[in-house]
Amino acid sequence: MSERLVIATRASRLALWQAEHVQVRLQALYPNVQVDLLKLSTRGDEILDRSLSKVGGKGLFVKELELALLDGRADLAVHSLKDVPVDLQEPFELSTILARADCRDAFVSNRYARIAELPAGAIVGTSSLRREAQLRSRFPHLQIEPLRGNLDTRLSKLDNDQYAAIILAAAGLDRLGLAHRIKHHIDVEDSLPAAGQGALGIEILASRMALRSLLQPIGCEVTTACAIAERTVSKMLGGSCQVPLAAYARVDDGVLRLRGLVATPTGRSIYRAEACGGLGIAVELGEQVASELISQGADKILAALSEPQA
Ligand SMILES: NCc1[nH]cc(CCC(=O)O)c1CC(=O)O
DSSP states (O other): OOEEEEEEEEESSHHHHHHHHHHHHHHHHHTTEEEEEEEEEOHHOOEEEEHHHHTOOOOHHHHHHHHHHHSSSOSEEEEEGGGGGGTTTTTTTEEEEOOOOOEEEEOOOOHHHHHGOOOOOEEEEEHHHHHHHHHHHHTTTEEEEOSSSOHHHHHHHHHTSSSSEEEEEEEHHHHTTTTEEEEEOOOOOTTTTTTTTTEEEEEEEOOOHHHHHHHGGOOOOOHHHHHHHHHHHHHHHHHHSSSEEEEEEEEEETTEEEEEEEEEETTEEEEOOOOOOOEGHHHHHHHHHHHHHHHEEEEEHHHHHHHHHH
């Protein structure tokens, strides 16, 4: 076994928390291995002020870390699973998925206790088309405005009174000790989460078989099955953060229940599908949900969104 493992991570507060979490887990499991962090700044972090969907999407957060894996500066990269592209491929591999934390979206406001209390015209900040479409559909009287930046930046924009409320992933707030900012957790019926939301994923070079086995004990079988089902939906629908697409699975009494959703950004059309089955058929359940969404017309929504914009 190697004496030292290096974890590549983005330098944001959330990314560091996540990398340190994996560091602690590995250190506890392998006290004789030295586990270090390599902090990198990614293109995604440098251009947070512009709309990410216009500059190249989620891959931006991952690429810089992959370079470190390729040239041997790092052994593993820790990501928020939801930021890991579904088309990840050789020489890279998503080797390990850790147990999921809270997967819901959170309602954050200084003035309102519930999303249902917001008055007509209230400005709600989110840059996720998935959240925007679902909010517009459920609460058509609200005004949805873009909100970018890391978690601290987004909260300070709320505190500056630029928004009546903002919507963020609960897991990120929990990890940064900001759970007290959450006024309530939005029910998954009102805002179906993004594929992988709330889970951490570890990326390695696919050739590192010994490393994969070393990481295996910190993975979670149930979350892995859910994530595979969710990511299959995104993959089949060509998902990225440019499309209003949600996929959420949970396991109860050994049965995996997967729900998927595709919407127009206005929220006027929303297609939903779901499927249930054993953990061993996660891919098939994902394919089933994606096919059902396509047969309802989801592919037309997605094709219209991917046309070049003037
Ligand atoms: N989109 C960026 C991002 N990637 C992961 C999280 C939070 C943690 C998670 O969902 O695992 C966030 C913040 C957010 O969406 O509010």
